[in-house]
Amino acid sequence: ALAAPAIAQSQPKITWRCTSSFPKSLDTIYGAAETMAQFVSEATDGNFQIQVFAAGEIVPGLQAADAASAGTVELCHTASYYYWGKDPTYALGTAIPFGLNYRQQNAWFYYGGGNELMNEFYATQNLYGLICGNTGAQMGGWFRKEINTVADLNGLKMRIGGMGGKIIEKLGVVPQQIAGGDIYPALEKGTIDATEWVGPYDDLKLGFNKVAQYYYYPGWWEGGPVLNTLVNLEKWDGLPESYKAVLDAACRAANADMMASYDYKNPAALRQLVAEGAQLRPFSQEILEACYAAAMETYEEINAQNPTFKKVYESQQAFKKDAYLWAQLTEYTFDTFMMRLQRAGKL
Amino acid sequence: ALAAPAIAQSQPKITWRCTSSFPKSLDTIYGAAETMAQFVSEATDGNFQIQVFAAGEIVPGLQAADAASAGTVELCHTASYYYWGKDPTYALGTAIPFGLNYRQQNAWFYYGGGNELMNEFYATQNLYGLICGNTGAQMGGWFRKEINTVADLNGLKMRIGGMGGKIIEKLGVVPQQIAGGDIYPALEKGTIDATEWVGPYDDLKLGFNKVAQYYYYPGWWEGGPVLNTLVNLEKWDGLPESYKAVLDAACRAANADMMASYDYKNPAALRQLVAEGAQLRPFSQEILEACYAAAMETYEEINAQNPTFKKVYESQQAFKKDAYLWAQLTEYTFDTFMMRLQRAGKL
Numbered sequence: 001a002l003a004a005p006a007i008a009q010s011q012p013k014i015t016w017r018c019t020s021s022f023p024k025s026l027d028t029i030y031g032a033a034e035t036m037a038q039f040v041s042e043a044t045d046g047n048f049q050i051q052v053f054a055a056g057e058i059v060p061g062l063q064a065a066d067a068a069s070a071g072t073v074e075l076c077h078t079a080s081y082y083y084w085g086k087d088p089t090y091a092l093g094t095a096i097p098f099g100l101n102y103r104q105q106n107a108w109f110y111y112g113g114g115n116e117l118m119n120e121f122y123a124t125q126n127l128y129g130l131i132c133g134n135t136g137a138q139m140g141g142w143f144r145k146e147i148n149t150v151a152d153l154n155g156l157k158m159r160i161g162g163m164g165g166k167i168i169e170k171l172g173v174v175p176q177q178i179a180g181g182d183i184y185p186a187l188e189k190g191t192i193d194a195t196e197w198v199g200p201y202d203d204l205k206l207g208f209n210k211v212a213q214y215y216y217y218p219g220w221w222e223g224g225p226v227l228n229t230l231v232n233l234e235k236w237d238g239l240p241e242s243y244k245a246v247l248d249a250a251c252r253a254a255n256a257d258m259m260a261s262y263d264y265k266n267p268a269a270l271r272q273l274v275a276e277g278a279q280l281r282p283f284s285q286e287i288l289e290a291c292y293a294a295a296m297e298t299y300e301e302i303n304a305q306n307p308t309f310k311k312v313y314e315s316q317q318a319f320k321k322d323a324y325l326w327a328q329l330t331e332y333t334f335d336t337f338m339m340r341l342q343r344a345g346k347l
Numbered sequence: 348a349l350a351a352p353a354i355a356q357s358q359p360k361i362t363w364r365c366t367s368s369f370p371k372s373l374d375t376i377y378g379a380a381e382t383m384a385q386f387v388s389e390a391t392d393g394n395f396q397i398q399v400f401a402a403g404e405i406v407p408g409l410q411a412a413d414a415a416s417a418g419t420v421e422l423c424h425t426a427s428y429y430y431w432g433k434d435p436t437y438a439l440g441t442a443i444p445f446g447l448n449y450r451q452q453n454a455w456f457y458y459g460g461g462n463e464l465m466n467e468f469y470a471t472q473n474l475y476g477l478i479c480g481n482t483g484a485q486m487g488g489w490f491r492k493e494i495n496t497v498a499d500l501n502g503l504k505m506r507i508g509g510m511g512g513k514i515i516e517k518l519g520v521v522p523q524q525i526a527g528g529d530i531y532p533a534l535e536k537g538t539i540d541a542t543e544w545v546g547p548y549d550d551l552k553l554g555f556n557k558v559a560q561y562y563y564y565p566g567w568w569e570g571g572p573v574l575n576t577l578v579n580l581e582k583w584d585g586l587p588e589s590y591k592a593v594l595d596a597a598c599r600a601a602n603a604d605m606m607a608s609y610d611y612k613n614p615a616a617l618r619q620l621v622a623e624g625a626q627l628r629p630f631s632q633e634i635l636e637a638c639y640a641a642a643m644e645t646y647e648e649i650n651a652q653n654p655t656f657k658k659v660y661e662s663q664q665a666f667k668k669d670a671y672l673w674a675q676l677t678e679y680t681f682d683t684f685m686m687r688l689q690r691a692g693k694l
Contacts, residue, residue: 011358043596102450106607137681140677199677253595260457267669271672326610328686337635338445338667341671347671
């Protein structure tokens with residue numbers, strides 16, 4: 001018998017299911033998975049298909065990684081920090097408070113050993129990870145009252161999850177876990193005093209500016225949060241090499257595409273929010289410093305208990321020190337000059 | 348007879364030649380073309396091969412786009428602003444002085460109509476363009492003497508090309524065109540007083556710090572210069588759809604990869620340059636403002652003569668105004684706080 005032609009073997013028909021942690025209404029984040037799927041399909045003449053399902057269609061959003069790990073689906077698109085309760089190392093795959101910004105995340109993952117370190121960990125979870133999207137630095141969120149001092153944080157009921165919530169709790173904030181759709185009424189009724197979400201484009205759609213006037217920045221708990229494609233490890237290992245390469249390139253392309261999409265959409269949304277009365281407020285240095293001290297305390301606690309977290313954390317930290325030395329020279333002074341022109345109406 | 352299987356038709360064996368405008372010694376920029384070629388090969392099981400040739404192997408570096416346009420090679424990897432003498436619209440494909448930063452370039456090209464506008468122009472040059480790399484904001488270069496005022500620029504002989512040279516000439520600088528390998532002796536002998544190149548990683552290799560002490564920033568003429576894959580238009584049009592998708596995704600992946608590579612390599616090189624005696628100096632506000640005024644004058648002159656340039660320029664400008672409004676909120680204040688910590692030794 002004749003051997004099957006190599007070309008046919010190398011492009012088998014495969015259909016995978018990808019469960020997203022996000023609803024379709026978060027179209028930019030949800031869209032990164034669809035962008036990835038589209039690149040994969042087009043690059044393989046439709047032979048490798050990835051069907052994307054919104055949160056809840058197959059499993060709830062916060063069970064996406066479990067579904068991929070268990071093989072219920074072949075892969076998911078999620079934010080790995082959702083699973084930090086299982087192991088805080090998951091948080092380092094997306095963002096930790098006062099962590100890396102967008103460019104630094106890419107540099108660390110692609111060149112600084114980040115992909116290798118995180119995949120050592122993901123392998124213990126039966127997963128293979130590819131970075132696939134970023135929101136950029138998020139906003140600090142919506143507050144019903146001005147927050148000027150650390151004392152103003154005491155007793156504040158704020159919708160904030162994950163490690164940011166754990167850290168800000170040390171300063172007296174009472175963190176609340178509330179699903180996206182339930183935030184607006186809670187803020188309207190005063191059940192909560194503040195909420196964080198993403199940034200202008202997504203926040204505008206939920207209308208938070210109508211029930212909380214003050215829009216704070218920066219969202220120090222998410223300086224450059226990464227979205228993750230997490231693939232069931234056996235499914236990844238069994239993929240033809242060319243399909244691995246296609247999926248890898250597709251995730252890289254979708255990663256950059258999502259950031260560009262937010263960078264294009266956020267300015268107009270910000271203008272509209274301000275036109276509708278949003279009051280922009282920077283967090284004070286006092287507040288940022290107190291939060292930073294609380295974060296450092298938290299990392300010391302976790303490092304003492306979890307050697308895997310410590311190993312990955314220290315790699316990120318070492319790069320961050322160098323990266324912020326370099327970033328403050330030409331990139332920062334170029335941007336600063338352009339921002340001065342923008343404020344002076346000269347751009 | 349049986350029809351040939353569709354799969355075999357869709358992955359024909361193709362080998363293309365890509366002429367780079369760069370020598371192999373500029374390994375990060377030259378490397379972006381190799382990264383692109385590698386993604387393409389791996390994603391097609393080696394059926395679509397792109398061979399990359401360094402500047403001079405097929406045609407000189409500054410003739411790369413002409414070679415692709417004429418069909419001497421199928422494609423090139425270059426910086427489109429090298430060809431601004433033919434038509435200044437080429438400059439907008441890479442960088443114009445006081446233009447967009449890295450993230451803004453991606454947002455404008457991917458979402459702001461940049462790809463469409465530039466490809467309308469490239470089509471008139473028998474080319475199809477894909478963005479494929481970025482150096483980030485470059486340094487302002489090496490000066491033998493301190494430059495504090497606009498008066499200090501008068502009569503200064505500086506190796507600086509392109510539109511930056513044309514603009515700074517208005518302030519009395521005498522721009523010089525000197526190939527990479529000839530800069531060091533010219534600076535050593537005092538034939539020139541200053542030179543710009545790229546940034547710490549590349550500058551260190553040429554050893555400029557040994558013959559010019561002052562290392563200025565920012566390189567306002569290149570806030571986020573894009574590298575370009577320019578494909579002969581008929582060759583692009585004749586490519587199977589799946590290969591177009593593969594090449595597109597490969598360029599997107601290589602684009603992000605090159606920025607990450609520089610972001611990873613530059614910090615260590617900067618530390619070494621400073622350890623070897625380089626003196627870091629910001630350009631004064633007075634100098635930046637005078638250069639900005641000269642740039643605006645230049646754009647007015649070009650806009651009056653060239654409607655294609657004007658159309659693309661105005662699209663970039665409109666996005667830039669909005670983008671710098673948004674960038675100064677959360678992204679900038681997050682980075683600023685982290686930089687303060689870095690300077691205080693607290694990161």
